[in-house]
Amino acid sequence: MSASSIQSLPGFREFLPETCALRNYLFETWRAAARRYAFVEYEGPVLEPTELYRRKSGDEIVKQLFHFTDAGGREVAMRPETTPSLARMAAAAHKGRRKPMKWFQIGPCFRYERQQKGRGREFYQFNCDILGEPSVAADADLIALSIDVMRGLGFREGDFLVRLSDRNVWPDFLAKAGVAAENLPAFLQIIDKMEREKPALTAERLEALGTNREAVDAFIGEQGADWPPLQALLADLTARGLSGFVSVDLGIVRGLAYYTGAVFEIFDIRKGMRAVAGGGRYDNLCQLIGGNDLPACGFAMGDMVIGDFLNETPHAKARYETWLAGYNKIGAFVVIADETRRPDALATVQALRSAGIATDYNYLPAKVDKQFQTAEALGAKIAVIIGAEFPEVRLKDLARRTEQAIPFTGLSEAAAAVLAQV
């Protein structure tokens, strides 16, 4: 690297063709799964007023935003997530639309923090949201989708687990424990951190609120699935044959303040329960941000953690590699055996491309063996040899190593026929 070259910004990503392939695979799989569930794609702005995030989460969160003052003096921030934008867009646009609205989006998000494994300053997030439907039937369809996204990526039962909960079970607990209802948000924060926090600190915090760890653990252990909405959710997922992927765990409450009902997270079972996706119901956010009441639920999955998980899971990686085997490979390579026939070869290249066959050729004169090596390197399935005998051309099936002589006029059909067999 020379002194004059300029490095990329820390945490921002460059996708060379090799890594772009994995990203595109994720996008394709995400998009296909969302469409199977009848979701439609939308897009929101990447840059938003900083206030959009401040209003929801307070000043503390601004430190983790990529934010600045633009040339017009506006305080702006690159989006750290897409739900606030969605809430505004949906609240503004929902009137006159059939409900539920099932919307999905794939796009980059940004957070100003130091990167580590599974975490960068720029990452892509897949978001699916169901708007305008308060029933748990929507939550269930959303969770089913999240499971199918995982299966679409090649993950199986035993690789991951959907841990399911409902924030509304906790007010009940607090009432019985004699804790004031206004302490609910603080209490949920403690529950959210419980798994990764020192036990002594958790105990101390719970006691400060007038309860204790034993009571919380007992509640999580015993009363888990009794909550009717959770029962309904589980019944719905069981009817779909998906109960094996799901487990109720009231300790899941999600860190975000805006969740109001069922919440869930998908965990990598092997790697110490690493979270790969999460979501839940947020019935008040559209009112808060957009000024129109609209019940909603949604989930998000980032590309970095799921990418790591995929690479560490052999059968998921194998599925990707199968997909990759056909990706960026071309159909035909035109070999110019007689340089005086280059104009005919160019006609051939264009004819093949017009027939929908990805085709390449050498720009400059080259030996025939060299051209075959290039064909091989590009993953061409067939070679078309143009030589002195034109308009007769030779069509070679590179995998079978078989070759036939055919007239140029019948080439496209013959090439398509050979490609169809491969």
Added chain:
RNA sequence: GUGGCCGUAGUUCAGCGGUAGAGCGCCAGAUUGUGAUUCUGGUUGUCGCGGGUUCGAAUCCCGUCGGUCACCCCA
């Protein structure tokens, strides 16, 4: 924001005070219009950047910028 480790050829890395190396890759050749393997030959670097110590620095010191992992935080 804090800390550990790491920046040397396209790549993976070795070298750790005496003018820069290996494997892989890449390029060329092994006579006629056919891919693999093999063989032969060849190619490549401001040793991240800037300062300092030294007769001499890839090597030691300081700074800086990146990368990576952990903490913090996690939407």
